[in-house]
Amino acid sequence: MNIKLIFGVAAVVAMLSGFWLQQEMHLTKPQSPPAAQLHFSFPDTNGQMQAVEQWQGKVLVINFWATWCGPCLKEIPEFIQWQQAYQSQNVQFVGIAVDDQQSVADYLKTIPINYPILIAGDAGSQLSQQLGNLINAVPFTLMVNAQGQIVHRQFGELSKEKFLEVVEPLLNPLAAHSFLSWEVLSV
DSSP states (O other): OHHHHHHHHHHHHHHHHHHHHHHHHHHSOOOOOOGGGOOOEEEBTTSOEEEGGGGTTSEEEEEEEOTTOHHHHHHHHHHHHHHHHHGGGTEEEEEEESSOHHHHHHHHTTSOOOSOEEEOHHHHHHHHHHTTOTTOOSSEEEEEOTTSOEEEEEESOOOHHHHHHHHHHHHSHHHHHHTTSOOOOOO
């Protein structure tokens, strides 16, 4: 009888803790750093350092991923299509691999990716946490307006519907100016 009571209490405590954590994640949305602080540099697949500032003025889709992450690999073909479709509209995808150079190189032999891939390893995980990935999830995608402000954080796969919902207003010059005074943060 006592064991059933102990398990029952433990189950209730676990359930309440999960509910509290879920509510906390929605109520305490991390703030975006000012545009001037959104900077990082990581080597590309050829070992050349690439700084995010080179894409200044573009709508950025920054995707933290790993070769061992099934959902990450599932969304990459869609990102390739979206990069092709939206590159002429000032949209730039950037992949940040939280992985090692050899694993990424091996994966890239299997699929031609048309956007920059940066190799960040553990430093990429740390950067994603600084940018709002409090649960250290992959995939984790940031969408950044042309002014350098994070306008959306996506934990897990980025659906086409969510991509279009966030990107389309950023492509309209009048809508882009409205983001100068406020941010839209989604989880």
